[in-house]
Amino acid sequence: RRTRSHWLGRGKMIGRLVRIHMQMSGVLELPAFMHDLGIEHTSEERTRITGTIKTQPEDFLVKELDPTGHPAALGENIQAPPNQAPPTLPRKQEGPGKGNGRMDPSSVPALNTLVSQGRLDEIQSLAKRHTSEDLSSEEGISLGVIVSKEERGHIHIALRLAYPQLKSISAKNVSGETELCISADRDYWRLRDLLEHDEVIRLLRFVHTAQMSPSQSYLLPPDPSKDHRTKVHRLLDDIFGSKMVARTLTVEGRPKRRRVEAHPAGGEGEEATRIMMRFRKHTSKGTGKGDNSYLKFVMKKTNLEHQEAIQRLCSSLHIQPSKFSCAGIKDRRAITFQYMTACSVTMETMKSLDGERGLYPELQTGSYQYVPHPLRLGNLSGNEFVVMVRDVALATPVPGGGGVEGVVEAGAVRVRERGFVNYFGPQRFGYQGVLGGVLSPHVGLAMLKGDCMSAVKLLLYPELGEACDKSGDPVHAAKLYFQSTHDVSGTLERMPPSRRREGYILRALRRHGFTETGCQHSLMSIPHSLRLLYVHSLSSLLWNHLVSHRLQEYGERVVEGDLILRPSQEKTLRECVHVLTSLEASSGHYSIGDVVLPMVGTGTVFPGNRTAEKLQQMLSELGLTLDSFRLRHFGMHIAGSYRKMVACPRHMTWEWLDGRSLRLHFTLNPSCYATMLLGELSGGGVATHTVDQSDVDEEAEDNSQSD
DSSP states (O other): OOOEEEEEEEEHHHHHHHHHHHHHTTOOOOOOOGGOOOOOOOOSOOOOOEEEESSGGGGGGEEEEOOOOOOOOOOOBBBOOOTSSOSSOOBBOTTTTTTOOOOOGGOOGGGTSOOOOHHHHHHHHHHHHHHOOOTSSSEEEEEOOOOOHHHHHHHHHHHHHHOOOOOEEEOOOTTTTTOOOOOOOOOHHHTTSSSSSSHHHHHHHHHHHHHHTOOOOOEEOOOOOHHHHHHHHHHHHHHHHHEEEEEEEEESSSOOOOOOOOOOOOSSTTTEEEEEEOOOBBBOOOSSSOOEEEEEEEEEESSOOHHHHHHHHHHHHHHHGEEESSSSOOOSSSEEEEEEEEEEEEEEHHHHTTTGGOOOOOOEEEEEEEEEOOTTTTTTSSEEEEEEEEEEEEOOOOOOOOOOHHHHHHHHHHHHOOEEEEOOOOGGOOOSSSSSOOOOHHHHHHHHHHHHHHHHHTTTTTTTHHHOOTTTTTTHHHHHHHHHHHOHHHHHHHSSSTTTTHHHHHHHHHHHHHHHHHHHHHHHOOHHHHHHHHHHHHHHHHHHHHHHHHHHHHHOOOOOOEEEEEETTTHHEEEEEEEEEEHTTTTTSGGGGOEEEEEEOOOOOOOOSSHHHHHHHHHHHHHGGGGGGGGGGGGOOOOOOOSEEEOOOOOEEEEESSSEEEEEEEEEEEEEHHHHHHHHHHSSSSEESSSGGGGGOOSSOOOOOOO
């Protein structure tokens, strides 16, 4: 008979509550299997042990292990080799056209020297007709096969100079040759809704032919209407936001900064409010060719969430969060040591902040060294845990009068020898044991469906169950206000500055508007690792349900159609996946510890048994296919990975301290959860002492899925 963990029933309850509330508010439709977290199986029935963890941060110590197995610790610095000087400043792209791949327009021949007169007449006719009516849906004009990349580049620039309302597109034909086509640019008519024809022509000519230097800018005519400027801002950001930034200026006469002007800035002494556009500054993130352009260090944090720690470092160093990378995100209510890398930061700069960082006793850094590559998610060999379980007791008396020490001893030996079902823990999904909060898989589902507005609504949704006991909480009040009014500026004023994720989203909505496009921009404003977390959490939920189904169908025996991994340096991950035949499954060469199940992605290999039917069924109920995991609108590609059904701890030891407190010391592989080990050992009786909703985003994101 299976037993269910302490948090399983509560997980079902919160799943139902979230589903009901989401459907009533029209935010998201959830299938039945997303009612719970999929955690259903333990290896056998046992006496339940109760206890608490994380009573204080010191009760949960985590040390990350690098790929060589070395634990993260604050220690001595490693200087850069003499022949490889450390970086001092970001590498900026200097000078016109340097490093941006764009030709100098002055060196490009005129369009009439690049195409025949007949083609030129067709292009002129297309441009004239597109100026009168929107021809964006027309197929365009083919210039035939043009082999030379340089010649295609010349035509592109010459076309934009002569007819900015048109664009050229290179595409492979059926023979695999590169063909150049001329078509109408739909952005012309999008801009015409807000700007005059001549202004649109000048703007498009500047954007597509200038040298993309941050020193170059473009001024739009004076615009006294704030509402109109807001619309223009949002449209410009939607069309050109990846390479240009627009801001409102009040100028007197000509701006002092150097720019390429398409028209005079105004008469002497003229004061007007107008929009200025300039190209974004792009700095190098390191060449990755062994130039030691990254600073690697160890970060120790105590009772501090990951994003807050990064933000504090960014504030002190005056750099963006994107400059930092890590192998995994660690728990908040704990003392954690982990490796980090930073781009364009020197060892001396980090060390000089020691005095300032004295204001933050819960955050320390050290063990600096220069490395040629940044860390990536999953770039670790595991995590070392030291966990204190307090108030350990038996939930029910043991037949024969045995004590709690004997029950714990038997359970610990069993876990050490047989392992535990490798479930993703509740914290993976943003479930913290309280009736409140939208779960991360719900946000991930909305993102996978391309429903950016629903994803944003979920992230700003009031936490369920808080109305009675957290009515005075400013975060809850701000989310309630947004739900009832959709007033972005008012919600931002009410939201505490400490809620950085909500702040990122609200500021982006204020800039881009509460539209589908604005919501996409707002999701892009939060850290990339956090966006990945939401999508991965849905894959993790599917995996939990899949492993429960696999154990219900076949138990712990190896069967035909199971998947195993045969790692090889010469093969891709997909090629390393092997589907067992009936003969192989019955040979005795494989155990349940060898069997893997897929974390869904675009390249997933399905098992060859009824487990595959379950996975297909869940994807169908969600309205997803494997191609859904290629999130083009977010620039993300989830290729998928594979996870062992059973996890086994390494170097597991335990000791009693005062008869009621148990200290466990063990090491787990990446993305394995200490809470699942404790759940197997105790029969689900061990619970977290304190819960904080800010921990929603603080699960161990050690997954190595491709993005």
